[in-house]
Amino acid sequence: RGAGPRAPSPVRLQGAMALRRARALAAPWRLLSCAGPGRRAAAAAAAASPEHYGLHIDGRSVEAASGSVRPVENPATGGVVATVASGDAVDVDAAVRGAQAAFEDGRWSSLAPRARCRVLFRAAELLRQRLPDFAELETRQTGRCLREYKAQLGRVPEWLEYHGAYAASHGFEGRLPPLTDASDHVNLVWRVPLGVCGLITPWNHPLLIATKKISVALAAGNSLVVKPPLEAPLTVLKMAQLLEEAGVPPGTVQVVPGPGPDAGEALCKHLLVDRVDFTGGTATGVRIAQSMAEAGRVKPYCAELGGNAPVLVFDDVRSVEEAADGVAFAAFIASGQTCVSAKRILVQRGVAAEFTERLVAKAKGLRLGEPMLPDTDLGPVISAQQLERIEGQVGTARAEGAEVLCGGKRPDAARCALAEAGHFYEPTVLGSVSPENTAFAEEIFGPVISVSEFGTEAEGVALANNSKYGLGGAIWTSDVRKALRVAQKVRCGVMWVNCHHRNDPSSPWGGFGQSGIGRENGPESFEEYTSTKSLTLRTSDARENWFGDRNARYS
Incomplete structure (x- = not known):
C-alpha cells in the first residue's frame, strides 16, 4: 500500500495477451490498424464476410x-x-x-x-x-x-x-x-x-x-x-x-x-x-x-x-511422476475429446496416494486459453452443447458419490482469458468413483477422468474389463512380463504400455464390444x-456331358 500501482500478475498478463490474440484472430482488421484505409477496408470486409x-x-x-x-x-x-x-x-x-x-x-x-x-x-x-x-x-x-x-x-x-x-x-x-x-x-x-x-x-x-x-x-x-x-x-x-x-x-x-x-x-x-x-x-x-x-x-x-479407456497403473512403475505425466497426456490431450483418451484411471494401492496427488497437481497446472498460442495446454470443447453435456455428467457423478479432486467447472477469467467467449471446461479429476458411478460406466467426452484403486493384478484386470467398451487401454509397469500378461487379458483392441496415443498406418485400429x-x-x-x-478355369479339351455321362462329376 502507498507504493504506487501494482505490477500485473503473470496470470493477468498471460490472460490479457491471449485475449488480445483471440480478438485479433476473430477480427482481421485489428491486425491492420496501422495500414492504409484501403487495406483496413479490405480486412474489415473479410471479417464481415467469412x-x-x-x-x-x-x-x-x-x-x-x-x-x-x-x-x-x-x-x-x-x-x-x-x-x-x-x-x-x-x-x-x-x-x-x-x-x-x-x-x-x-x-x-x-x-x-x-x-x-x-x-x-x-x-x-x-x-x-x-x-x-x-x-x-x-x-x-x-x-x-x-x-x-x-x-x-x-x-x-x-x-x-x-x-x-x-x-x-x-x-x-x-x-x-x-x-x-x-x-x-x-x-x-x-x-x-x-x-x-x-x-x-x-x-x-x-x-x-x-x-x-x-x-x-x-x-x-x-x-x-x-x-x-x-x-x-x-x-x-x-x-x-x-x-x-x-x-x-x-x-x-x-x-x-x-x-x-x-x-x-x-x-x-x-x-x-x-x-x-x-x-x-x-x-x-x-x-x-x-x-x-x-x-x-x-x-x-x-x-x-465409443471408448472410455482404462489405464492400469501398477505399484512397480519405474517412476510415479513419469506415470502421472503420461496419464495426464493420455487424458487431457485434445481436451479429452478422443476415442482412446484415458478415462478410467485404475491405480494399485501401493502408489495410489502419491500418484493421485501428482496427477491432480498436473491437471491444476495446465494452461487454458487461446489454442493458437504455443504456451496453451488445453483449448475448449467443441460446442456449447458438448459443454453442457459434460457439466451434466459430472453433476450426476457427484450426486452418485464421486469427489471432485480438481476442476469440475468452467474456468473463470483468472485461469482462462477466453472463459466467457469460448466453451472451456477445467481439467477434472474425480475420486472415490465406484464401478456403478456414471464417471466409470459412461464415456465423458471431455477433460474429465476418474481415479479408482485396486489391490491385486486380477482385481485391476476385472475393473478394466468392467465396461461395455473395448477400444483403447494402457498399462504402466516396469515388468515386461506383467505388461504382456495383462495386455492379453484386457479386452481392448488397441493397447499401450508406458505410453499412449501412439498410432501408425500399418497397425490395426478398432475395438471390442460397444x-x-x-x-x-x-x-x-x-x-x-x-x-x-x-474364377475356376477348365483347361482340358475333353468334352463334358453331365446328362449324357452317368459317371461324370462336378466337384
Whole structure:
C-alpha cells in the first residue's frame, strides 16, 4: 500500500495477451490498424464476410440444393471461421450417383495399383507442403491447440503413402489355390474394389480420421462420398481439392457436409453405396446399422465407436511422476475429446496416494486459453452443447458419490482469458468413483477422468474389463512380463504400455464390444475395402456331358 500501482500478475498478463490474440484472430482488421484505409477496408470486409465453402461434387464447389448454409464456429472465441453449404438427401443422391459413374467408367478404379500409388504419393507431398495451413484451419474450427495439430498432422501423409504402397506391392496379388482331384482346372483368386463407399467422419480429428479412411478407400480403387461433420468440415473439403490436384479424377472423391439425420442417414441408406465406414458415438453407430437394415440393402460396415479407456497403473512403475505425466497426456490431450483418451484411471494401492496427488497437481497446472498460442495446454470443447453435456455428467457423478479432486467447472477469467467467449471446461479429476458411478460406466467426452484403486493384478484386470467398451487401454509397469500378461487379458483392441496415443498406418485400429466392428489401418483395412473374386478355369479339351455321362462329376 502507498507504493504506487501494482505490477500485473503473470496470470493477468498471460490472460490479457491471449485475449488480445483471440480478438485479433476473430477480427482481421485489428491486425491492420496501422495500414492504409484501403487495406483496413479490405480486412474489415473479410471479417464481415467469412470465407464460404460449398459442397464438393464432381470436381466443383456447389451450393446445397436447398440453399442451406451453416456457420462454422471457432469454439475458443465464438467467432465465425467460415460458412459452409449444408447438404441433405438430394445432395447426397447427386454425389453418390456421380461417384458411381466415376467408378463404372473406370477413371480411377481401372487404373493399375501402381498408378494409383503414384497419385497418392503426390498427394502426400502436397499435403506436407501445406501442413501449416491445414494445422491452423484445424485449430480454428475445432479449438484444439495448434501445437497438438503441428505434431499430429505431420504424420497424416504417411497414411496416403502406406496404403498406396501396400496396394501396389501386395494388395492385389492373386493366388492359385490347388483344386483337389481336378488337375484340368485352375482356380484364380484376386481382390477387387467394392464400388462407392460412404465415409462419415467426426469433428475431433477431422483431417486425420478422414485421411485414414480416404487413403485406403482410394488405394483399393473405390469411389467415395465423405460426410464430414458440420462443426468441422473445412479441412476435409480442402483435402478433396488437394487430391484432385494430385491427380485423383473428379467425381472419385465427393464431400457433402450436412446434419447426420439428413445427409448421414441418406448416405447410409442409399442403395448405390456399397460400404459404410463411420467414426463417432456408439448410439449413432447403432442407428446407422438400423437404417441400413431398414433400407433393405446388405452392405459391409465398419464402425469405430465409443471408448472410455482404462489405464492400469501398477505399484512397480519405474517412476510415479513419469506415470502421472503420461496419464495426464493420455487424458487431457485434445481436451479429452478422443476415442482412446484415458478415462478410467485404475491405480494399485501401493502408489495410489502419491500418484493421485501428482496427477491432480498436473491437471491444476495446465494452461487454458487461446489454442493458437504455443504456451496453451488445453483449448475448449467443441460446442456449447458438448459443454453442457459434460457439466451434466459430472453433476450426476457427484450426486452418485464421486469427489471432485480438481476442476469440475468452467474456468473463470483468472485461469482462462477466453472463459466467457469460448466453451472451456477445467481439467477434472474425480475420486472415490465406484464401478456403478456414471464417471466409470459412461464415456465423458471431455477433460474429465476418474481415479479408482485396486489391490491385486486380477482385481485391476476385472475393473478394466468392467465396461461395455473395448477400444483403447494402457498399462504402466516396469515388468515386461506383467505388461504382456495383462495386455492379453484386457479386452481392448488397441493397447499401450508406458505410453499412449501412439498410432501408425500399418497397425490395426478398432475395438471390442460397444466400441465397434471392423478395423482401420494395416492390411486388415485394405481387405475391408476390397472383396475377393474367385474364377475356376477348365483347361482340358475333353468334352463334358453331365446328362449324357452317368459317371461324370462336378466337384
